[in-house]
Amino acid sequence: MKNTDQSKTVLVVDDDHNVLEVLDARLSSCGLTVYKADGGRKALQMLDTHRIDLVVSDVKMPEMDGMTLLSEIIRTQPGLPVIFLTAYANVPDAVKAVRFGAVDYVEKPFDGKALTEKIKMMLDESEGPAPPQPVDPPGGTHIDEDVKSPAMQNLHGLVKKVARSSVNVLILGESGVGKERIANRIHLLGQRQKKPFVVVDCGATPAGLLESELFGHLKGSFTHAVADKKGLIETADTGTLFLDEIGNISHEMQIRLLRFIEDRTIRRIGGLKGTPVDCRIIAATNADLGEAIKAGRFREDLFFRLRVVTLTIPPLRERKADIPLLVDHFTSQYCSQHNVKPVMVLKETMDWLCDYSWPGNVRELKNAIEGGIVMCRNNVLRPEDFHVAGITRTCSESMSDESCLSLEESEKNTILRALEQTGGVQKEAADVLGISRRAIHYKIKKYGIDAGSIKARY
CATH class of the missing domain: 3.40.50.2300 (Response regulator)
Structure with a gap:
């Protein structure tokens, strides 16, 4: 031709x-x-x-x-x-x-x-015209291009390359490092940026409800199914489906999800007709899926389908060069949000923040900065302003400081402090303590703690 x-x-x-x-x-x-x-x-x-x-x-x-x-x-x-x-x-x-x-x-x-x-x-x-610059999700940092650490510079370079395709992506990293943010950035830099970005929290959704949430159901298909419901996979059609904490899904859900990835067709609970769905799949986990596969808790074939490309986000303690940038950004963000005058971060404060290990990663830093801004005096952020939020102590340090108390009393107090720091949000408290959601749910029930009534200390 x-x-x-x-x-x-x-x-x-x-x-x-x-x-x-x-x-x-x-x-x-x-x-x-x-x-x-x-x-x-x-x-x-x-x-x-x-x-x-x-x-x-x-x-x-x-x-x-x-x-x-x-x-x-x-x-x-x-x-x-x-x-x-x-x-x-x-x-x-x-x-x-x-x-x-x-x-x-x-x-x-x-x-x-x-x-x-x-x-x-x-x-x-x-x-067509050049694609617009991605708009950051709520709570975003607008600083992806300014990171200083080589590890994050390399990560964002990979994000740009991966975003141009529609391949499945598996994002690995500890709680609080920003896995959802990276997933959202891949979506916003890609061909589906104007289409839905649907988030499914596989860890927080009870196993019995996850199937209905993902695949939808027909009226009368089970008790309380009073109307037809569109699943989140179908909602993500033409867009991106983000499966957070993918390592927590049941064996039965792994089979259903694998079948969808292979066929790109979903069938609602109680339905007979399949519906084709075209969505990009990005999954994330803080779990070791390799160990889960060895233990028989996670299907190897699903793992290979999800991890066409794998991106690993390093913890904040391994990229301390980015901490000053994050501190400056969050300080400016929360001064504006709380309608206070600009706050100055002393050099000794910045050094102190950079020395801290941040077990809760960026999420913990973000919460700590917000609390520090509320508590600081004369618009100057000092190390002692963070003591109120308790970030100077890890779980083990708190336990040793309270050696005069029983083990259970010390553990209960540590959990209470974490809940106060996060305003009663159990997921964030678990991240601060470096334990799983399941563990903190068990401890809260064990000690009879009313997490819903706990308010932030700042």
Whole structure:
């Protein structure tokens, strides 16, 4: 086909001539101009002599493989979109390519219609105006591009690369490091930024209700099902589904979720008809899924489906270079929020904050800054302003300081302090103490603590 000024051009690269012909026919019928190359070297020659808007390439090819071709494209024509076709066995290579700079990958045998729609969407976006800068979620920091630590700079570089594709992402990290924030940023930097971003807290939702929350139900399908309900997966159609604390879901839910990931079809509880859903899946956990797999608590096949790309967020104690930036931001944010004059952070205060281990990570720092601002005098933030929130003591330190009390009394007091620090929010109190939600629920029940009546001390 001859090129025209109006048509978009696609270069298809594959050593299988049948694949070339199928894609040529499919893309040409959509009004696209198609060029074909049976190997990487020929593809580079065509890129030198023709205007190409997008490349679709196989990963495994003789002489020059897809990764080598991609590196040459990045070097000579940065920004040119590349989609890889790959057999299931070669998915790890395709994932590596996405990390390196490819836009996306599609498994063989591929759905021709779905691939064509993906290509057309990418071409339409490439000719439109530049995408708007992502808007931070509520409580966001607006400081992603200014982080100082090499670990976080590398992480945000990976986030930008991963955001351009639609591959599943697994985010790992301790409680409070900002896993939901990273998930939201991937969504906002990606092709689905104007579509829904749906959060499912798998840890806080009772196992008996999670199936209904995710998949929805029909009226009368079980007791109290008084009306049809749309599930959160269906709500996330065309957008992003964020599964927080994925390590907590039951074995039965793991099976249902795996089936959805493979079929991209959901069936409401009590229903017979399947509904197709197109959503990107981002999962997160602070658990060691490798150990959970060994113990038989988590399915290995689901793990591999979720972790097409894995991002690990380091704890705050391992990136202390970012603490001054976070302190300045949260100080400014809460001064504005509480309608107080700008607060000055003394050098000794900043040094003190940087020396603290922050077991609750960024969430704990954020809460501590808010409490310090409320308690500080003369608009100057001093180390002693944080003592009220109790952040100078870890759980073990508090226990040793109260050695005159019984073990149970000391433990109860420690839990009460954490609840006071977080205004009775059990999830955040558990994060501060470095224990699981299940553990703090058990302790609260054991000691007869009325968490709902506890107010923050500041």
